[in-house]
Amino acid sequence: GNSVTQMEGPVTLSEEAFLTINCTYTATGYPSLFWYVQYPGEGLQLLLKATKADDKGSNKGFEATYRKETTSFHLEKGSVQVSDSAVYFCALLNQAGTALIFGKGTTLSVSS
Amino acid sequence: GAGVSQSPSNKVTEKGKDVELRCDPISGHTALYWYRQSLGQGLEFLIYFQGNSAPDKSGLPSDRFSAERTGGSVSTLTIQRTQQEDSAVYLCASSPQGPRETQYFGPGTRLLVL
Numbered sequence: 001g002n003s004v005t006q007m008e009g010p011v012t013l014s015e016e017a018f019l020t021i022n023c024t025y026t027a028t029g030y031p032s033l034f035w036y037v038q039y040p041g042e043g044l045q046l047l048l049k050a051t052k053a054d055d056k057g058s059n060k061g062f063e064a065t066y067r068k069e070t071t072s073f074h075l076e077k078g079s080v081q082v083s084d085s086a087v088y089f090c091a092l093l094n095q096a097g098t099a100l101i102f103g104k105g106t107t108l109s110v111s112s
Numbered sequence: 113g114a115g116v117s118q119s120p121s122n123k124v125t126e127k128g129k130d131v132e133l134r135c136d137p138i139s140g141h142t143a144l145y146w147y148r149q150s151l152g153q154g155l156e157f158l159i160y161f162q163g164n165s166a167p168d169k170s171g172l173p174s175d176r177f178s179a180e181r182t183g184g185s186v187s188t189l190t191i192q193r194t195q196q197e198d199s200a201v202y203l204c205a206s207s208p209q210g211p212r213e214t215q216y217f218g219p220g221t222r223l224l225v226l
Contacts, residue, residue, distance in 0.1 A: 097211025
């Protein structure tokens with residue numbers, strides 16, 4: 001069945017450090033892939049997405065590339081800010097397109 | 113414009129009671145989804161509604177859980193005979209026209225079963 005595995009947190013970084021959060025998936029075919037973010041006290045927000053292999057999603061300085069060879073969708077940012085502190089969820093869309101399958105979430109804490 | 117709204121924001125109930133959680137999707141969105149976010153299980157899909165089609169109920173964990181969507185807009189998730197393991201944040205999302213479109217999430221209802 002479908003599943004998403006992302007690195008365990010928490011991830012603790014200093015401001016301006018490079019960020020990578022690993023995400024791999026298991027699915028039938030080539031599902032659309034997403035990163036959602038949940039800031040403290042707020043709801044889930046779409047950060048970026050990619051709908052086919054080799055697509056790169058990007059937003060707010062974050063990037064992730066859909067790699068079908070490694071079934072991965074790692075999230076990267078070149079220089080994190082304190083305001084990036086949040087929980088990040090990797091997800092895939094099931095084959096019917098009716099449900100998102102989420103990873104467990106990775107907590108990022110950035111200090112100044 | 114207004115986003116997805118959910119009510120109540122918090123609900124405390126006693127084991128064995130029934131609860132109803134409400135979701136108002138973004139105006140004009142035809143697809144509506146319910147998810148559950150709990151410490152032990154992470155984020156799990158519960159149910160999907162699209163227009164007048166039969167809902168996808170494949171994620172509902174037991175027959176104590178049910179949901180309806182009246183008039184293609186507001187949805188209510190009902191949990192009967194609540195158990196402590198039902199404690200979680202229940203999230204609602206909507207998307208403009210259905211499958212494969214971006215889902216926009218509400219703030220959630222935090223349910224605590226004592």
